[in-house]
Amino acid sequence: MAASGREHVLSLYRLLLKESKKFPSYNYRTYALRRVRDAFRENRTVEDPKVVEELLNRARESLAIIQRQIKMPGKTKKGFLQECHKRITV
Numbered sequence: 001m002a003a004s005g006r007e008h009v010l011s012l013y014r015l016l017l018k019e020s021k022k023f024p025s026y027n028y029r030t031y032a033l034r035r036v037r038d039a040f041r042e043n044r045t046v047e048d049p050k051v052v053e054e055l056l057n058r059a060r061e062s063l064a065i066i067q068r069q070i071k072m073p074g075k076t077k078k079g080f081l082q083e084c085h086k087r088i089t090v
Contacts, residue, residue: 005052008056009052009056012056012059012060012063013036013040013059015063016036016059016062016063016066017033017036017037019063019066019067019070020032020033020036020066021033022070023069023070028069032066036062039059043055
């Protein structure tokens, strides 16, 4: 992976962690942090550019979900966990 691509991935990873830390609920916060870390760790050896781009797109979608959820904390626990489980698979 090119240096600029690596920097982009690390920047996205840090942003996902930063946004995940904003959840007021301890359970949501730790779940999101764990899923982000696990997903990036699981895919750290991927080198195929097409697969990397697909994973980055999923990460961006996950970031949007996390940011939206933080702004609208009234969503039910079940709905949040289902949405995160589907999307935070970077």
